[in-house]
Amino acid sequence: MKVLMFGWEFPPFKSGGLGTACYDLTKGLSAIGTNVTFVMPHASDKEQAEFVKLVGTSNLSKNIKIKSVNTVLTPYMTADQYHDKIQSLNGTSNSKEVYGKNLYEEVERFSLIAPHVAKEQDHDLIHVHDWMTYKAGILAREKTGKPLVAHIHATEFDRTGGNPNPFISHREYEGLNAADIVIANSNYTKDNVIQAYDIDPEKIKVVHWGIDPENPHYDLNYSSALSDADKLVLFLGRITIQKGPEYFIEAAKKVTEHVDNVKFVVAGGGDMLPAMIDKANELGIGDKVIFSGWLKGADVHKAFQMADLYVMPSVSEPFGLVALESMKNNTPILISKQSGASEVIKNALKTNFWDVDEMANKIVNTLKYDSLYQDLKENSYKEAQKFNLIEPARKTLDIYHEAVGGLKNG
Amino acid sequence: MVSICFYFQVHQPMRLRNYTIFDIGKKEDYFDDEKNLEICRKITRKCYLPMNKLLLDLINKYNGKFKISFSISGVALEQFETYAPEVLESFKALAKTGQVEFLSETYYHSLSYLYSKDEFKEQVEMHKKKIKKLFKQTPKVFRNTELIYNNEMANYVEKLGYTGILAEGWDKILGWRSPNFLYKPKGTKNMKVMLKNYRLSDDIAFRFSNKGWNEWPLSVDKFSKWLNAANGDGNLVNLFMDYETFGEHQWEDTGIFNFMQQLPEELLSHKDNEFVTVSEALKKYDTVGELDCHQMLSWADLERDLSAWLGNRMQQDSIKRLYDLEKDVKATKDKELIEKWRKLTTSDHFYYMCVKYFSDGDVHKYFSPYDNPYDSFIIFSNVMNDLIIRVKELNKPKKRSKDVATTAITEQTRT
Known part of the structure; x- marks a missing residue:
């Protein structure tokens, strides 16, 4: 099975979960002997330094060829981040149209190159990741006639809290419709796709993510003066509407009314960061909430390891790989029920994202009762070991066979 | 001769409602009345009423030859009183037949024996009174919560005046010996322990509807053959199980009710067989040896421990x-x-x-x-x-009236 894969980012050219997901998937596929050629936009060294979390690619086997397309694209994952980036480059623009137009151009350029790459690269199947690459996949298929598998890691509805950018959601709709098979990373995402785009449920397969067990940072067991002095509750991710940071701050306020020695760490950046800083101050817990900005590499793991509890209050989380990362770092988790992760993780505290009281209730008890904290920690760590890269890769390979077989028979 | 002793455990806990940190100091109602009512009604419909009727009919039909024993926790009885009085009435009707014996246990189905002997004693006493009041009989045989048992426990219970106690017939305690005899718990004077035949009990309670089981489906004929085989390997087969087995754990459509309806006839067709209650079994048979059980034994899981x-x-x-x-x-x-x-x-x-x-x-x-x-x-x-x-x-030590008055005034000034 030779796979031609179109992606938007790949370590070290990555900014978010999509890059990790593509890296993990191709690593898993490679381990079970599947050849993948990964096509992605090229990024300059300057961009890499600012955005990229470095994960060594040296231990990838030769089954994966990284093919860079010569465009001026920078690595980004969402329209929001692209917007941030454009703003920081141009300094002034606030208009969504500006970034929309630029983004459109970049995606278009990538798409137009796709058929040429497809012609050069021998393959049995085309696999595309999220809306940026869907058109590339469609055009490549037109050229080669190979089956198209469209992976959906997050819908535009997830990212925007239900206010999609019409251009992006249209691209999603086209790609998902055109695909022979759609892979969703959770039943939660599958349901969202059916609801938003009326895609035939029969052709949507669910492959839950695993996590790479080989990461040297997991065993750091890091602590610091901060974590020695106080209990720490961590939020880590983009500070955007999708991730529900305001619910975290509101819960934090309630927790401080029950627990004295506690600090809240908000790690990450995003358009809601200034509002969240204001909110913490308004609620009178400015001294209890630490905004750390984006963390990179080992620092991410250190943050998990310092924390007593990781909270993922996402409003809509297609999967939430970060929850597994926390468990791997031996830090128990509280996650929203509006997440794919909550479908597969058992040893976790779970609440609805909007239920701030329940969130505070669970945080307070975890901080106050060592028995709960220890049992949760021990069992979630144990459970995290069940997740790996082979299982999702095997399921994906089965889907490849089905797609290729389906095309031959049909 | 094989005596068959059916013993059923009836219990429903008082479940807690979702009580959060924000309720502390504000709400006194801990228990989820709505959920408890709902579950009690559901099991009443699926198990308690149909099974009580089935047993009553069998007792009437066999006229003194079919007998059973029950232990009903006090918390379950209270819920019947409030949520399902007709269940209580049907248990009373069973009691009146004279073919049904009720056992002692802790009123609250608690683990108090392990944590407070005083509390344990009080709960056992409370339960005894409740049974006497409702069913007009005084329990003589004791079963601890989840059949939790060891030597010390048997000795303690003997001092409370009981002559018999129930336990799991677990191989690790019995060794080569059969559970189908009575044994004397180590250190006791006149105590007898009745051991659950877990293989035959679990054939009904756990495996009955398991289609992956190579003996499925279980017929009365097959089960009787297994049971009759105990003849020669003992004189008493103790079939102990949760009463909710019937209709709740094993649903009606598995055929569990039909099975139970036909079983007495099949078993009694063998002239060596008879049904006994727990006290009758104790009276009828002598102990054949001593049972030495240091560790805490229960009837749960493969471990049969407290985990x-x-x-x-x-x-x-x-x-x-x-x-x-x-x-x-x-x-x-x-x-x-x-x-x-x-x-x-x-x-x-x-x-x-x-x-x-x-x-x-x-x-x-x-x-x-x-x-x-x-x-x-x-x-x-x-x-x-x-x-x-x-x-x-x-x-808190009572405040003197002067302090109380001062507090009241302060409160007033504040508002």
């Missing part, structure tokens, strides 16, 4: 906090508060915190009204914290 209730930190922590409060709760002399505390002693609250089944994904084994073991702990913990506040409040 389902006390296996993890959450469970140990909660139960310790609960019994640490015993003295102070009782010092309040506040009946209602003491009753609430006692309802928290029910073993199910700790079972809900058990992670092992939950983690293994064995959903069938993890019966819980809550989403997960951690939620169960949090709810229990919050309730405990409220109880602690109330106990402290009531145990």
